[in-house]
Amino acid sequence: MEEKKRSGAARYCTVPSCKNNSVRNEGYSFFSFPKQTDRALIRFTRVNYYLLKWERRNMTLPKVFVDIVAKHPHKVAFYFEDDIWSFQRVDEYSNRVANFFLSEGYQRGDCVALLLESRPEYICLWLGLSKIGVKAALINTNLTGDSLVHSIEVAGSKAVVFGSDFKNALKDIQPKIVNLKKYQFNENIWLSPPLFDDAKDLRTCLKEAAMDAVTEHIAKGNLKDHILYIYTSGTTGLPKAAVITNVRYMVMAVGLNKMVAVQNNDCIYDSLPLYHTAGGIVGTGQALLCGGTVAIRKKFSATNFWKDCVKYRCTIAQYIGETCRYLLAADDKNLVKHNVRAMFGNGLKAQIWKPFAEKFGIKEIFEFYGATESNSNLVNIDSTVGAVGFVPFYARFLYPVSLVQCDEVTGEPLRDVNGRYITCGENEPGVLIGKISTLRAVNQFTGYADKVATEKKILRDVFNEGDMYFNTGDILMYDDFGYFYFKDRTGDTFRWKGENVSTSEIEAVISDIAHLSDAVVYGVEVPGAEGKAGMAAIVDQTRSLDLEQFAEGLRKHLPVYAQPIFIRLMDSVELTGTFKLIKRDLVVEGFNIDIVKDDIFFYDVKTKRFVPLTRELYELIMKGEISCPDNFD
Incomplete structure (x- = not known):
């Protein structure tokens, strides 16, 4: 046991920021905490202080934002390209949005879908809608066809605001959205592309809208009001619209802010999509709820990442695992001296953690785990390599998350002879679940627009009769210090290019x-x-499968990240038993041509065709000399 503790402690000193940390080799007991447990307790207390204060005052995101504007109206809220948005400018623009949509007849509880690129106006649009109690459905800009129709409809959208760049995507589904009001936002102010058939020119409309504050409407807001829908892929096929309430937004944005100790003078670089939780809530929330400054980029670019950080004098940057790998692999000629001291995000693999931190001089990396709808988010606050979170054992009653044993094939949690779930021990993989409580904001589960989908994520009578837990569907494990590590995703979902991919939808x-x-x-x-x-x-x-037409069909009906890269043509698939057992065997075999005797094809991004996976091509892929298709430069 002593040797186990010693080796565990040693790994904390593998990142530059951890070299001077004094981690006790003997671990900790209830009366003997290492420094990171004290830090976690202090920061968690700060998070709860703000949430409790806002809860007692029935604060909402617009209410908090208006207070911030009053304190420092001329402070920079957002940088975007060569444009600067002060808090006052964001407030005034969002007021125009609120007044315009009021004049259009929209009422509290209505929903408007947003389909446009990342830019400050995007944030102002949904912020302005939230001021009058109208929800915004943040549509993934990669979606087309039936997935796009579904995402608009499942949220109960009465209208869609779309950028001119996405006009063709709407044109393809026009027969299915004829009754939807349409507002076209021209991204380029110097060019005026023709309007969609029955759309209004939103940019012109907003110029003419009143800039008056909508104080009475903001005052009617409630902490539990729905303000956003953010889409997440699950095991049921089409995207699910996760409900984001005011308090849910606060938990994620303020939780990250306090747990990683973001300072008021920090500038955060956010190059992630604003329709996702990481970029659109955790990132922009640092400005809207915490009064910080955020630099936004339209689309991630490895070439311009560090140049942007220098340009905007950023001290903190966001990432997903993919961005770190691209930055590490980028040409060194793009390296510039920057002031980024810390980064936060999710998906950074342990194998590249230390090389990444050392190459770019990042002193602290705050890896976190969480899902848009989850009530069991975790954060690693001391740069422990590979860890996605840290919850001291003594604090589990304050933040009740548990790992429970599950079926290794289906991922379904297992019950004991008494009908209760079985908790995992140290270093034992299990499904992460979080206790649902309607009394504490941090433990609430708001679910999805689809009530059936919501119910499927709730586990009942878990440890005691009547208790409820949220099932993350993810396999994690924790060590003897209380650090959590991500292992795998259960169900018919995998992650690629920073997106969750639903296998049943592709099938x-x-x-x-x-x-x-x-x-x-x-x-x-x-x-x-x-x-x-x-x-x-x-x-x-x-x-008989025509692979050329097949590739064209995939491009037409699926977003880039969801299009299969490898195709295996088989004579038969045994469809008996659980079926997932067969899928597991296929996963193990992968595209290994030494094992698989069937024909395998690889998608060549240059020719946009599936080509036979030859021995030469296979070896190049295995050596990393040929990469899989992606959207990043």
Whole structure:
């Protein structure tokens, strides 16, 4: 046991920021805490202080934001390209949004879908809508076809605000959205592309709208009001609209702010999509709720990442695992001297953690774990390599998260002979679950727009009769110090290019475009790539599948990150038993041509075709000399 403790302590000194940390080799007991437990307790207390204060005052995001504007109206809220947005400018623009949509007849509880690129106006649009109690559905800009229609409809949207760049995506689904009001936002103020058939020119409309504060409407807001829908892929196919209430937004944005000790004079670089939680809530929330300054980029660029950080004098930057790998692999000629001292995000693999920190001089890396709808988010506050969070054992009653044993195939939690769930021990993988409480904001679960989908994520009578827990569906493990580590994702979902991919949705598309019912989709690991690449095993006994038309169909019906990169043509797939057992075997075999005797094809991004996976091509992929298709420069 002593040797185990000693080796565990040693790993905390593998990142520059940890070299001077004094971690006790003997671990800790209730009366003997290492420094990180004290730090965690202090910061967690700060988080709860703000949440309790706002809860007692029935504060909402617009109410808090208005207070911040009053304190420092001329402070920079957002940098974007060569534009500067002060808090006063954000407030005035969002007031125009609020007044315009009031004049259009929208009322509290209505929903408007947003489909446009990342920019300050995007934030002002949903902020202005929230001031009058109208929800905004933040649509993934990669979506097309039926997925796009579904995302608009599942939120109950009465209108869609779309950028001119996404006009064609709407044109493709026009017959299915004829009754939807449309507002076209021209991203380029110097060019005026033709309007969509029955759309209004939103940029012009907002110029003419009143800038008066909507104080009475803001005052009607409630802490539990729904303000956003953010979409997350699950095991049921099409995207699910996760409900974001005022308090949910506060928990995520302020929770990160206090746990990683963001300072008032920090400038945060946010190059992540604003339709996702990380960029759109955790990132922009540092300005809207905490009064900080955030630099926004339209789209992540490895070439310009550090240049932007210098340009905006950023001291903190956000990441997802993919961005770190691209930055590490980028040409060193893009390296510039910057002032970024810390980064926070999720998905940074342990293998590149230390090289990344050392190459770019990052003193602290705050890796966190969480899902948009989850009530069991975690954060690693002391740069422990590979850890996604830290919860001291003595603090589990304050933040009740647990790991429970599960079926290794289905991922379903297991019950004991008494019908209760079985907790995992140290270093034992299990499903992470978080206790649901309606009394404490930090433990609430607001679910999805779809009540059936919401109910599926709730576990009942877990440890005691009547208790409820949120099922994350993710496999984690914790060590003897209380650090949590991500292991795998259960269910029919994998992560690729920073996006959650639903295998059942892709299987349905393949069945539709290839007219072959037996298709299995899964994620496979590729050397040098974060997450798992999509692979489809398709039963095609006669080899009649036209791969060129198939590739075209995938591009038309699926976003880039969801398109399978490997295709395996098979004579048969045994459809008996649980079926997932078969998928597991396929995952293990992957695209290994030494094991798989079926025909395998690889998507060549240059020719936009599936080409045979030859021995030469396979070896190049395994050496990392040929990378999988992506959207990053």
